[in-house]
Amino acid sequence: MRQHDRKAETRARLLAAAADLFAEHGIAGASVDAIATRADRTVGALYGHFGSKEELLFAVVDEWLGDAATVVAAELELADDAEQRLASLWRAVSQPSSERWLALEHEVWSHARRNPQAMERLRRRYVETWEGIAMLPLQWPEFASAGTNAPAIVGVLFGMAMMHQVSPGSITDEMAVRTLHHLVSSPDTEGATP
Amino acid sequence: MRQHDRKAETRARLLAAAADLFAEHGIAGASVDAIATRADRTVGALYGHFGSKEELLFAVVDEWLGDAATVVAAELELADDAEQRLASLWRAVSQPSSERWLALEHEVWSHARRNPQAMERLRRRYVETWEGIAMLPLQWPEFASAGTNAPAIVGVLFGMAMMHQVSPGSITDEMAVRTLHHLVSSPDTEGATP
DNA sequence: GTCTATACAGGGATAGAC
DNA sequence: GTCTATCCCTGTATAGAC
Numbered sequence: 127m128r129q130h131d132r133k134a135e136t137r138a139r140l141l142a143a144a145a146d147l148f149a150e151h152g153i154a155g156a157s158v159d160a161i162a163t164r165a166d167r168t169v170g171a172l173y174g175h176f177g178s179k180e181e182l183l184f185a186v187v188d189e190w191l192g193d194a195a196t197v198v199a200a201e202l203e204l205a206d207d208a209e210q211r212l213a214s215l216w217r218a219v220s221q222p223s224s225e226r227w228l229a230l231e232h233e234v235w236s237h238a239r240r241n242p243q244a245m246e247r248l249r250r251r252y253v254e255t256w257e258g259i260a261m262l263p264l265q266w267p268e269f270a271s272a273g274t275n276a277p278a279i280v281g282v283l284f285g286m287a288m289m290h291q292v293s294p295g296s297i298t299d300e301m302a303v304r305t306l307h308h309l310v311s312s313p314d315t316e317g318a319t320p
Numbered sequence: 321m322r323q324h325d326r327k328a329e330t331r332a333r334l335l336a337a338a339a340d341l342f343a344e345h346g347i348a349g350a351s352v353d354a355i356a357t358r359a360d361r362t363v364g365a366l367y368g369h370f371g372s373k374e375e376l377l378f379a380v381v382d383e384w385l386g387d388a389a390t391v392v393a394a395e396l397e398l399a400d401d402a403e404q405r406l407a408s409l410w411r412a413v414s415q416p417s418s419e420r421w422l423a424l425e426h427e428v429w430s431h432a433r434r435n436p437q438a439m440e441r442l443r444r445r446y447v448e449t450w451e452g453i454a455m456l457p458l459q460w461p462e463f464a465s466a467g468t469n470a471p472a473i474v475g476v477l478f479g480m481a482m483m484h485q486v487s488p489g490s491i492t493d494e495m496a497v498r499t500l501h502h503l504v505s506s507p508d509t510e511g512a513t514p
Numbered sequence: 515g516t517c518t519a520t521a522c523a524g525g526g527a528t529a530g531a532c
Numbered sequence: 533g534t535c536t537a538t539c540c541c542t543g544t545a546t547a548g549a550c
Binding site for chain 2: 150233236281
C-alpha cells in the first residue's frame with residue numbers, strides 16, 4: 127500500500143515536471159535529467175515508469191486532454207446563456223493560465239510533424255475533440271451548426287489564441303465571441319438550404 | 321566580381337538549406353553542420369556569414385516574409401471578384417506547398433516563446449502583417465472591416481490551416497471563405513452602429 | 515571567404531546495485 | 533521501484549591554415 131502510493135506519486139510528479147519543462151523549454155530542450163530532478167527523482171525512475179522520453183510526452187498530453195475536457199464541460203454547464211457559453215470557450219484558450227498548455231500543444235505539433243506515430247495520435251485526438259463539439263447542439267440550441275464546423279471552431283480558437291498571445295489587446299473578447307457565434311449558429315439561413 | 325557572386329551564392333544556398341532543415345527537423349533538430357553540408361559548404365562558411373545559428377534563423381524568416389508578401393499581393397491583384405480574393409488568401413496558407421512554411425512558422429513560434437528577443441521580432445512582424453491587411457479596404461471594398469479584425473483574420477487563417485493539415489478534408493474551401501468573409505465585411509450592420 | 519580540426523559541453527539511454 | 537555511474541553520440545562554436 128505504501129509502495130503503491132509512492133509509485134503513484136512518482137508518476138504524478140514526473141508528469142507534472144515534464145508538462146512544465148516541455149512547455150517551458152520545448153521537447154528537445156527539456157532533458158530527461160532535468161525533468162527527473164524537478165520531480166525530486168532520477169532518470170532511473172523516469173525510465174522505469176515510461177520507458178522513453180516520447181512515451182512520457184504522450185502520457186503528459188493524454189492526461190492534459192482529460193483534464194481540459196472536464197474543465198470546459200463544467201464551464202459550459204455553469205454558463206447562463208448562449209453568449210456566456212461561447213465566452214467560456216474563448217476564455218478557456220485565452221486566459222493567462224492557458225499559455226502553458228498552448229505552448230505544450232505547439233511543441234507537440236512540431237514534434238508530430240516529423241514523427242508519423244505521434245502525428246497519428248495527434249490526428250486522433252483532434253478528431254475526438256471535433257466529435258465532442260459535434261455533440262453540443264444536442265444540449266444547446268445555439269450550437270446548431272457546431273457539427274459541420276467543428277474543425278473550423280477549434281482552428282479559430284487556436285489561431286485567435288495565438289494572436290492574443292503575441293498581442294493580448296489585438297483580439298477583443300467581443301471579436302472572438304462574434305466569430306465563434308458565426309461558426310456555431312447555422313450559416314445556411316441565408317443560403318441554399320431548401 | 322567572381323568573388324562577389326560566390327559569396328552571394330553561398331549565402332543563398334545556406335538560407336535555402338536552413339529553411340528546409342529548420343522546417344523538416346526543427347530549429348533544435350537541424351544542426352549547423354547538416355545545414356552547411358546540404359548547402360555544399362561547411363560550418364566555417366555558415367559562421368562567416370551569419371555568426372550564429374539564431375542569426376541564420378532570423379535571416380531565413382526575414383527572407384520568407386518578403387517573398388510571401390509579394391506572392392499574396394500578386395494573387396490578390398489577379399483575382400476577379402471578392403470571393404476569389406478571399407479564396408486566394410485561404411489558398412496561400414492551405415495549399416500543399418505552404419506546409420513547409422507553416423512548419424517553419426511553428427518552429428519560430430516555439431523558439432520565440434523562450435527567447436524574448438526573438439519574441440519581440442515575431443511580434444513586430446505580426447503587427448506589420450496586420451497593418452498590411454488594414455490597408456486592403458483602400459483598394460477593395462469587400463475588406464471593409466479588415467482593419468479592426470486584422471489580427472483575427474490572421475489567426476483564423478493560421479488556425480484553419482492547422483486543422484486542414486491534420487485532416488485536409490475537415491475544412492472545406494467554402495467554410496474557410498465564409499468565415500473569412502464574415503471577418504472582412506462589416507459585422508456591425510446588424511449591430512449597434514447608429 | 516571558406517575549409518579542416520578540435521575544444522568543450524550536453525543529451526538519451528542502459529547496467530548493475532540496493 | 534529507484535539510484536548511481538557510465539557509454540556513446542551529437543551539437544555549437546572557434547582557431548588556424550589556405
